[in-house]
Amino acid sequence: MSRISYAQSADSVILAHFFETALVKDKAYSDLHDICKQCGSRLSGSDGAAKAVVLVQKILNSMGLDSVWLQDVMVPHWVRGEKEQASISSTVLKLNQSVPVCALGGSVHSTVDGLNAQVIEVKGLGQLEKMNKADIKGKIVFYNEAFDQSFRETFNAYGISVAQRWGGAMEAARYGAVGVVVRSMSQHVDEWPHTGVMGYNDSLVKIPAVAISTKGAELLSESLAKDKNLRFYFKTQCQTLADAPSYNVIAEIKGTEYPNEVIVVGGHLDSWDLAEGAQDDGAGVVQSIEVLRLFKTTGYKPKRTIRFVAFMNEENGGKGGAKYAEWAKTNGERHIAAIESDAGGFTPRGFSMEGSDTLREYVKRAWKPLLDQFEIGSLDDVGAGADVSHLKDNCTLIGELHPDSQRYFDFHHSARDTWENVNDRELEMGAAAMASFVYLIDKYGLGK
Numbered sequence: 001m002s003r004i005s006y007a008q009s010a011d012s013v014i015l016a017h018f019f020e021t022a023l024v025k026d027k028a029y030s031d032l033h034d035i036c037k038q039c040g041s042r043l044s045g046s047d048g049a050a051k052a053v054v055l056v057q058k059i060l061n062s063m064g065l066d067s068v069w070l071q072d073v074m075v076p077h078w079v080r081g082e083k084e085q086a087s088i089s090s091t092v093l094k095l096n097q098s099v100p101v102c103a104l105g106g107s108v109h110s111t112v113d114g115l116n117a118q119v120i121e122v123k124g125l126g127q128l129e130k131m132n133k134a135d136i137k138g139k140i141v142f143y144n145e146a147f148d149q150s151f152r153e154t155f156n157a158y159g160i161s162v163a164q165r166w167g168g169a170m171e172a173a174r175y176g177a178v179g180v181v182v183r184s185m186s187q188h189v190d191e192w193p194h195t196g197v198m199g200y201n202d203s204l205v206k207i208p209a210v211a212i213s214t215k216g217a218e219l220l221s222e223s224l225a226k227d228k229n230l231r232f233y234f235k236t237q238c239q240t241l242a243d244a245p246s247y248n249v250i251a252e253i254k255g256t257e258y259p260n261e262v263i264v265v266g267g268h269l270d271s272w273d274l275a276e277g278a279q280d281d282g283a284g285v286v287q288s289i290e291v292l293r294l295f296k297t298t299g300y301k302p303k304r305t306i307r308f309v310a311f312m313n314e315e316n317g318g319k320g321g322a323k324y325a326e327w328a329k330t331n332g333e334r335h336i337a338a339i340e341s342d343a344g345g346f347t348p349r350g351f352s353m354e355g356s357d358t359l360r361e362y363v364k365r366a367w368k369p370l371l372d373q374f375e376i377g378s379l380d381d382v383g384a385g386a387d388v389s390h391l392k393d394n395c396t397l398i399g400e401l402h403p404d405s406q407r408y409f410d411f412h413h414s415a416r417d418t419w420e421n422v423n424d425r426e427l428e429m430g431a432a433a434m435a436s437f438v439y440l441i442d443k444y445g446l447g448k
């Protein structure tokens with residue numbers, strides 16, 4: 001038996017042990033339960049976010065790690081206010097129908113009486129640019145670019161459609177629109193509005209923006225086809241308060257041979273405010289905690305320092321990721337890898353990576369056959385999580401757990417993102433996948 005196949009078979013035993021331990025002990029799932037049910041939604045600056053910092057610190061303190069600490073970070077503090085109202089009305093169609101909407105994160109509120117105006121529909125930002133600008137003035141722009149169903153990977157569809165959510169209000173304001181309605185970011189037609197961050201341009205008027213459920217979007221579009229003079233009404237009470245103090249929660253197992261070489265695992269602790277942020281991104285937080293726990297319970301002593309980071313404020317500012325990277329740079333921390341989980345607790349397929357082509361080829365050549373034995377050998381995608389992307393210039397490899405994506409946008413940023421909608425076994429498989437990848441990086445280094 002050659003040395004390589006001997007090493008691979010020894011590694012295969014260790015990986016199998018990670019999977020078995022994760023599936024039998026099921027700790028990530030109970031941690032997720034506690035985060036979701038004891039803290040609730042965790043938007044930056046909220047009570048829920050503050051409770052989650054304390055709870056995650058408590059979980060880490062119980063694990064016998066080498067250190068656990070909090071890193072200060074100031075975060076934006078946006079609040080939704082009372083539940084939004086919206087309706088479509090048309091005398092021609094004898095229609096006065098309320099529809100589900102939610103304010104987009106960061107939006108200004110409507111006037112006290114709500115906004116009531118005619119609507120102009122466009123399929124995304126590209127189509128808005130081609131419109132007669134006089135037709136936009138004084139109206140609500142309705143962005144109705146649906147997910148492209150032809151993509152097998154749903155994040156690719158999201159990546160295109162989300163441009164209208166982020167840039168819609170800025171572009172519409174440029175031409176004198178008074179408000180914005182954006183089709184929710186989901187591939188299904190249902191009643192759930194999905195929030196998410198939006199942007200403003202400080203040199204333009206800030207107009208209020210809401211997401212409408214996909215079913216509501218279909219109704220609005222069909223009604224507009226019959227009566228282009230129909231009116232849309234919405235009332236929101238959201239506002240941005242002063243920045244608030246918060247924290248990244250950090251913990252580590254010190255490396256036995258190269259303690260100054262750091263491998264980060266993490267997810268983001270904040271969530272949107274419509275639900276418990278179970279898939280996005282409680283799952284990533286508990287899976288990353290589980291990597292440290294699996295190393296402890298299976299007795300694997302890493303050569304390098306394995307550091308867990310629960311990043312704060314990924315959803316509406318990215319302040320936690322930026323703060324961590326800035327601290328790491330100032331401190332001269334040597335990061336060899338940073339692997340995030342922020343794509344839901346679904347069956348793991350592999351990892352996306354960002355690094356040099358040579359390095360990515362090395363990783364594939366060296367470990368794909370082993371990872372394939374556990375069905376986590378999909379390593380072709382380029383990319384990394386938003387929080388670890390801040391480390392890009394000072395880290396050899398950044399990456400992200402790549403789970404199956406078919407159901408993610410059923411839940412993402414909506415009231416459906418609850419603990420009950422996470423499958424315990426899929427969640428634990430993702431944790432074991434992360435532990436496996438981190439184990440290989442730790443044991444063999446990255447070929448430098």
Ligand SMILES: [Zn+2]
Pocket residue numbers: 268280281314342
């Ligand atoms: Zn997320």
